[in-house]
Amino acid sequence: MAKLEFNKDPNRKKSFKKVEETHISEPKKTFSTNTTLNNTPKPYNTTPKPYNTTPNPKIGRPRKNKTYSTIRIQRHTVNRINALQNTLNFDTQDDLIINMLDKLETVLDSEQKTMLNMYMKTYTAKEKRQNS
Secondary structure, X not given: OOOOOOOOOOOOOOOOOOOOOOOOOOOOOXXXXXXXXXXXXXXXXXXXXXXXXXXXXXXXXXXXXXXXOOXXXXXXXXXXXXXXXXXXXXXXXXXXXXXXXXXXXXXXXXXXXXXXXXXXXXXXXXXXXXXX
């Protein structure tokens, strides 16, 4: 393979371009809290609302000294539960599920009831140990 040589012209001079000083521009408009507060529209009803010390009881989940837990179920099942809740006029999903479980427990035979009671004792003992 042939060896390549780079021959730099010694007569060639570097020519530098002169860089002009950058002029710092001033903003056309700046943010001011005073002008923003003055330009905000005022509400139509300027009368203050009376302060209520008792919150609306229907806002949020009802607590009633209950402890809640989360179960993972599919979206389709959630939709079925909500549809049944609305159809049967239950206040909460909890009420619907309690009613359905009570009906299921009445259908169990004696062996299944024994197993159910054993599992319930196990789970309640486990919950007491975790809370203690």
